[in-house]
Amino acid sequence: MPNAILDPTGRTSHRAPAVLAKRPADLSGAVIGLLENTKKNAVEFLGELGRLLVERHNAAGTVLRTKTNFALPVSDELRDEFARDCAVVITGVGDCGSCSASAVADGVTFERAGVPAVVICSDAFRTTADAMAQRQGAAGYRYLTTPHPVAPLAPDQIRQRAEQLLPQVVEILIGQSTVEGSA
Amino acid sequence: MSSEPGAAPDPDEAQRAIEYCYARGWSDGLPLVPVSQPLLDEFLAQTGRDPDEVIGGLPHVGREVTVAIAAINAAMAGCRPEYFPVVLAAWDALRKDRAASGGGWQSTSGPAPLIVVNGPVRTELGINATGGVFGPGFRANATIARAIGLIVRNGLGIEPQVLEQATQGLPGRWSICIGENEEQSPWPPMAVDAGLPAGTSAVSAMLLRTAEFVDNRHTNDPEQLLWDFADTISRSGALIFRDTSVGIVFGPEHAQLLAGAGFSKADVQAWFVEHCGRTAADLHRAGKDGVNEKTVRYAAQSTAAETADGQFHRILPSAAAVPIAVAGARNAAMSMVVRVFGLWSGQSVAIAEVPVQEAAR
Numbered sequence: 101m102p103n104a105i106l107d108p109t110g111r112t113s114h115r116a117p118a119v120l121a122k123r124p125a126d127l128s129g130a131v132i133g134l135l136e137n138t139k140k141n142a143v144e145f146l147g148e149l150g151r152l153l154v155e156r157h158n159a160a161g162t163v164l165r166t167k168t169n170f171a172l173p174v175s176d177e178l179r180d181e182f183a184r185d186c187a188v189v190i191t192g193v194g195d196c197g198s199c200s201a202s203a204v205a206d207g208v209t210f211e212r213a214g215v216p217a218v219v220i221c222s223d224a225f226r227t228t229a230d231a232m233a234q235r236q237g238a239a240g241y242r243y244l245t246t247p248h249p250v251a252p253l254a255p256d257q258i259r260q261r262a263e264q265l266l267p268q269v270v271e272i273l274i275g276q277s278t279v280e281g282s283a
Numbered sequence: 284m285s286s287e288p289g290a291a292p293d294p295d296e297a298q299r300a301i302e303y304c305y306a307r308g309w310s311d312g313l314p315l316v317p318v319s320q321p322l323l324d325e326f327l328a329q330t331g332r333d334p335d336e337v338i339g340g341l342p343h344v345g346r347e348v349t350v351a352i353a354a355i356n357a358a359m360a361g362c363r364p365e366y367f368p369v370v371l372a373a374w375d376a377l378r379k380d381r382a383a384s385g386g387g388w389q390s391t392s393g394p395a396p397l398i399v400v401n402g403p404v405r406t407e408l409g410i411n412a413t414g415g416v417f418g419p420g421f422r423a424n425a426t427i428a429r430a431i432g433l434i435v436r437n438g439l440g441i442e443p444q445v446l447e448q449a450t451q452g453l454p455g456r457w458s459i460c461i462g463e464n465e466e467q468s469p470w471p472p473m474a475v476d477a478g479l480p481a482g483t484s485a486v487s488a489m490l491l492r493t494a495e496f497v498d499n500r501h502t503n504d505p506e507q508l509l510w511d512f513a514d515t516i517s518r519s520g521a522l523i524f525r526d527t528s529v530g531i532v533f534g535p536e537h538a539q540l541l542a543g544a545g546f547s548k549a550d551v552q553a554w555f556v557e558h559c560g561r562t563a564a565d566l567h568r569a570g571k572d573g574v575n576e577k578t579v580r581y582a583a584q585s586t587a588a589e590t591a592d593g594q595f596h597r598i599l600p601s602a603a604a605v606p607i608a609v610a611g612a613r614n615a616a617m618s619m620v621v622r623v624f625g626l627w628s629g630q631s632v633a634i635a636e637v638p639v640q641e642a643a644r
Contacts, residue, residue: 171386
């Protein structure tokens with residue numbers, strides 16, 4: 101009986117399958133949490149989406165917070181603050197190797213905490229975003245993409261991108277609570 | 284099919300085992316050593332640590348690396364069992380690097396670990412510190428560095444084009460493990476800079492974006508030599524943030540020239556901190572003259588008048604941003620500027636002794 105060839109794969113940290121948060125019927129009166137990851141144009145992009153949600157969907161206002169380390173998932177303190185103060189959260193913009201993955205991890209974290217979330221990544225990072233969703237127990241987690249790159253865009257281009265994504269943002273925030281294919 | 288003692292092993296069986304490892308997706312592209320339990324046991328006998336001890340999970344990627352997993356990967360990389368304490372020390376040293384314990388392995392920069400080994404372990408294990416120190420050609424250097432790469436790939440599950448998003452990567456990733464040439468260095472070794480007692484076998488590690496040579500066999504003037512380094516250190520293409528960090532792996536000749544002129548390591552560091560940087564006009568020309576509140580550079584809309592005053596912007600904030608080692612042969616006056624991704628932790632990790640009862644076997 102020959103020896104087996106040993107498997108070098110690291111241990112999987114236990115993670116229960118993710119369940120998406122219950123969706124509100126609409127965004128009227130909702131406080132929109134915006135979690136920006138310090139990447140260039142992230143504040144502008146999320147801010148514009150927040151502004152549009154207030155203007156066109158009667159959201160009450162926005163709360164903007166910044167991740168201290170874009171490469172790592174959101175802190176428990178920030179997660180709890182958003183869960184306490186906001187009806188929904190938008191996070192991004194994932195436009196690098198580590199921050200795209202961690203933005204998706206944050207989206208799943210918010211869903212687990214009962215807050216509907218929208219994650220926005222550049223479309224260059226779909227593979228890593230999908231891989232992270234799987235690692236987070238949320239294979240097929242739906243997030244939104246915008247064409248790469250985001251960093252060099254001018255303010256009017258950012259507004260245009262936000263405008264384009266708005267219907268999908270609303271759809272995810274008030275849509276059915278399902279884990280399905282990415283946008 | 285077991286071979287007779289002393290007989291050549293069965294190459295067909297070996298090839299099947301190698302292909303099995305490829306098929307499982309474990310390889311970095313090169314053949315792996317298939318690992319059996321007896322081989323793993325030999326590695327584990329080299330450490331007093333519990334095989335199940337977790338030595339570096341990344342919670343956000345949902346994976347944990349244990350001592351046993353590290354040992355399997357080190358064995359697959361081609362390490363001999365006695366290298367394993369160096370691999371563990373290198374891993375621990377990298378864990379002290381903020382980027383490596385965060386998102387560094389996933390970065391579009393695709394950084395490579397630089398592993399510097401000090402102390403008697405270099406001669407005990409045949410870790411090259413002299414000619415061709417950046418490789419290839421030396422089993423210990425090649426396989427210790429490769430082991431780290433396999434632990435990241437298989438242990439953490441960070442694979443190229445999936446959770447690893449390197450834009451281009453860089454030549455030498457997972458192959459840069461160097462001994463410091465302490466015997467021909469005029470200065471204390473890196474591990475001593477980090478506070479360990481002289482003569483300690485230890486590993487220092489940091490992440491690099493690249494390594495660039497400085498070939499100056501032209502002058503005996505220390506200031507001229509330092510200016511030649513300053514040019515490479517100060518190139519604008521490498522500047523992303525207001526500050527940067529640049530290490531120097533001096534060849535022995537350059538180090539001895541500087542030391543002979545009275546420069547300590549601290550003097551060299553201070554000289555670079557003072558003299559490395561670019562003028563506002565240079566930075567403007569390259570679109571990197573602005574620095575935002577997050578200290579990221581950007582293309583400011585400076586006017587010609589604003590950038591024409593010759594104002595000089597330093598890029599190295601302190602001596603800690605200029606780690607120095609000495610390695611290579613004393614056969615030509617050349618050195619390597621190593622472009623640090625992030626910042627060296629300033630800490631070295633002592634290599635643990637092999638447990639006595641196991642060593643006596």
